[in-house]
Amino acid sequence: MATETTIYEIHVPGSLPLAKGSAHNAEIYIKAGEIDRLILWTIKTFHEANAALHLFNILNNEYKKDFQSIFESKNRERKNKRIDEIRATLRKRNDIAVDELTESDLIYNREQWERGILPHSFRENFALIQARGFLFAADTLSQILNVLIADPYIPEKAKASARQFKIEFPELRMVRNSAHHTEDRIRSLKFPRKKIEDAIIHTKEVKKFGIHAREGIGLIMHSNLQDNTLTYITEDGNATGFDITEANLQKMHPILQEFINSFDWRSFEQNFPQ
Numbered sequence: 001m002a003t004e005t006t007i008y009e010i011h012v013p014g015s016l017p018l019a020k021g022s023a024h025n026a027e028i029y030i031k032a033g034e035i036d037r038l039i040l041w042t043i044k045t046f047h048e049a050n051a052a053l054h055l056f057n058i059l060n061n062e063y064k065k066d067f068q069s070i071f072e073s074k075n076r077e078r079k080n081k082r083i084d085e086i087r088a089t090l091r092k093r094n095d096i097a098v099d100e101l102t103e104s105d106l107i108y109n110r111e112q113w114e115r116g117i118l119p120h121s122f123r124e125n126f127a128l129i130q131a132r133g134f135l136f137a138a139d140t141l142s143q144i145l146n147v148l149i150a151d152p153y154i155p156e157k158a159k160a161s162a163r164q165f166k167i168e169f170p171e172l173r174m175v176r177n178s179a180h181h182t183e184d185r186i187r188s189l190k191f192p193r194k195k196i197e198d199a200i201i202h203t204k205e206v207k208k209f210g211i212h213a214r215e216g217i218g219l220i221m222h223s224n225l226q227d228n229t230l231t232y233i234t235e236d237g238n239a240t241g242f243d244i245t246e247a248n249l250q251k252m253h254p255i256l257q258e259f260i261n262s263f264d265w266r267s268f269e270q271n272f273p274q
Contacts, residue, residue, distance in 0.1 A: 005054040006246065008253045010043050010272040014265025019153035031153050039260060042144050043272050046256055049137035049249065050273075056130035056244050060228070063127050066120070083108050128223060131230045131244045132179060138242075138252065139176040142166065145259070158262035161255060168251050171234075175242040178222070178232035185222055190235045204237045211239075 017039065019032040086104040113119070145162040148154050166172075181191045190199045206213040206221070208231075221239050224231040231241035242248075 005050070005057050006249070007273065008046070008050055008249060010046065010253075010257060010260065012039070012043070012260055012265070012270040012272070013263075015267040015270060017263040017265055028153070035148070035151070035153065035263075038144055038148055039263075042141055042256060042259070045137045045141040045144065046252060047273050049134050049141070049252070052130045052133035052137060053244060053246065053249060056127055056134060059130055060127040063123055066123055079108070082111075128225050128230075131225055132223070134244045135172075135176055135179060135230055135242055138169065138248070139172055141252070141256070142169065142172055155262055155264075158259050161259040161262055164255050164258075165252070168255065169242075169248075171240050172242060174234040174236065175230070175232055175240050178234050178240075179230075182222065185233060186220055188220070188233075201233065201235055202237050203233055204239075206239045208239060 015036070016032055017035050019028050019035055083104050086107050087100050090100055090103055109119070142165055145165050149159045149162045177191065178185050184191045184199075185201075188201045188203070190201055202216055203213070205215045211221070221231055221233045224239075228245050229241040229243050231239055234240040
């Protein structure tokens, strides 16, 4: 499958990072193994985002072409002709009365599915699934870096690199929370909450994606994928988006590589993906 997505390489200067402290201390050695596992998971989740973007670009382009084809006159004419044929058949049955419109659409849809043509909403979801995969992988990477920042055995230079991730993506956690807590956001509720009356989200004015909604009307914008931006109403009441783009990977990549390079490493070097 052709794609313009870049595969981002990560170089690891060794196979075991040296934690702060004495290299002969057994506790330090065990801690170094834990840090190494966390670092490997930052690489894994980064490449999950890379792979999700690759599939997103393919599926989103296919969906756009598919959406345009719906409005092509030859496709509309073909569909209308077949539905008219189905309705004519239904009228000849003279059995139990059926809703012609509903029944003809159902028969037509089933015919398409049997031919291997998937429902339009399914094809729309393919790109959305990969967009959410990108979002969740980026958030997982951020959360692992947050754990490492709090670890006293991590070099200060590495912590400074890890903090840069949150600076570059301040909206990431809020968007992820809205994506994960659908059951709350569709009720305009924050999470977590102690009292329901304290958890109501008061939406701000929205002027984007052709939507103009006044402040406080309770607009629900959930998993709204427009072009390359995945948007949700976040707990602050704003319509907040996260871009599913090469540009965001380009921001993540040097931060992660610099973070890894900030450790002293021993043993053999490694390159990812493998």
